[in-house]
Amino acid sequence: MVQFIQKNSFDATHIEDEWIILDTEQFTVTRLNELGGFCWLKLQEAQSVDTLREAIDQEFGAVCEKTSIDNFLSDLMKCGLISHAI
Amino acid sequence: MFKYLSKMGEHTVEISVATSPSIHCEKFFGKIENTFQVPDLKVNILTSYGSSFTDYEVSIKKQVDKITFQRSDYLIESTPDYTSATIHVHDELALKHALMNLYSSYIVYHNWGLIIHSSCAVQNGKAHIFAGHSGAGKSTAARLSEPRDLLSDEATIVKITEDEITVFDSPFRSELQSTGYQQPSPLGGIQLLHQADTNRLEKTRKPDALLSLMDKVFYWSHDPVETQRIMGLLRTLVEKVPVYELYFRKDPTFWELIS
Numbered sequence: 001m002v003q004f005i006q007k008n009s010f011d012a013t014h015i016e017d018e019w020i021i022l023d024t025e026q027f028t029v030t031r032l033n034e035l036g037g038f039c040w041l042k043l044q045e046a047q048s049v050d051t052l053r054e055a056i057d058q059e060f061g062a063v064c065e066k067t068s069i070d071n072f073l074s075d076l077m078k079c080g081l082i083s084h085a086i
Numbered sequence: 087m088f089k090y091l092s093k094m095g096e097h098t099v100e101i102s103v104a105t106s107p108s109i110h111c112e113k114f115f116g117k118i119e120n121t122f123q124v125p126d127l128k129v130n131i132l133t134s135y136g137s138s139f140t141d142y143e144v145s146i147k148k149q150v151d152k153i154t155f156q157r158s159d160y161l162i163e164s165t166p167d168y169t170s171a172t173i174h175v176h177d178e179l180a181l182k183h184a185l186m187n188l189y190s191s192y193i194v195y196h197n198w199g200l201i202i203h204s205s206c207a208v209q210n211g212k213a214h215i216f217a218g219h220s221g222a223g224k225s226t227a228a229r230l231s232e233p234r235d236l237l238s239d240e241a242t243i244v245k246i247t248e249d250e251i252t253v254f255d256s257p258f259r260s261e262l263q264s265t266g267y268q269q270p271s272p273l274g275g276i277q278l279l280h281q282a283d284t285n286r287l288e289k290t291r292k293p294d295a296l297l298s299l300m301d302k303v304f305y306w307s308h309d310p311v312e313t314q315r316i317m318g319l320l321r322t323l324v325e326k327v328p329v330y331e332l333y334f335r336k337d338p339t340f341w342e343l344i345s
Contacts, residue, residue: 009310011310011313011314011317013296013317013318013321015292015293015296015321015324015325016291016292016293018293020293020296020297020317022313022317024310024313024314025310029297029300031293031297
């Protein structure tokens with residue numbers, strides 16, 4: 001099962017209902033909403049689409065579509081925030 | 087060479103300076119009475135360094151016992167905690183920029199506060215910051231704020247704690263020289279400037295405010311730990327103080343919108 005994990009060198013700031021993720025090496029900024037921030041924190045440890053889906057269900061009592069999580073992870077990959085966990 | 091005590095922000099600075107007709111340190115470092123207080127910073131200023139200003143590019147080198155910042159017109163050699171430094175400068179502009187570089191590094195390292203690219207005026211005991219990109223109107227807002235006391239016209243010294251945000255008189259001026267040391271004032275608000283035909287004030291969401299202020303902080307080092315400190319200080323700042331987008335026309339009427 002494919003797993004994902006945060007890369008290093010990030011500073012995450014939680015303010016109001018958003019997370020601001022600063023890549024302190026590349027100096028890029030990514031903004032995440034509350035749900036995105038929750039997933040981001042989970043990604044401190046390796047996660048698959050299924051484990052994230054389960055965690056969201058437990059925390060928010062909401063079933064998240066797999067494709068939404070796929071898209072979210074794909075966006076984080078494009079932003080250089082996560083990589084495949086080996 | 088002579089030595090005296092001065093004040094920057096709430097810090098006591100011991101200055102040692104070589105006598106030079108081209109460098110007037112008193113502009114940045116007004117003399118204070120000797121209070122027998124242990125100085126927070128010791129700055130040794132030497133002249134006849136390098137060549138005139140060419141660009142803002144600063145080369146930073148970190149060693150175990152020393153950090154250096156080098157530009158064509160200045161060289162700072164500092165202890166890693168920025169409490170003791172020797173500054174070599176070419177001229178007065180180099181001295182101003184080197185001092186901002188050193189003091190900014192000092193206050194971030196000690197998690198005391200930030201220097202923000204902005205002007206700041208006082209009304210009814212509260213400081214109001216005017217920030218914006220180059221040409222947005224920081225100096226114009228400062229000029230249009232007369233006769234209010236000005237704490238800065240270019241670089242605002244802001245102390246940031248969980249309890250209070252305070253603005254100190256800034257010696258780092260561009261056009262409007264300080265008329266003497268102004269008392270520190272609690273910060274009432276931050277205005278992000280946009281020139282417009284009519285005056286309008288809109289409250290900014292905190293995440294937007296934080297992002298807008300990130301590139302207004304005077305800072306040189308690219309150390310990830312210190313970047314985290316800056317983010318922490320900015321977060322506290324926007325949590326404690328309202329930030330607005332101020333659309334203003336070039337006359338003093340925008341003050342009617344600022345409480």
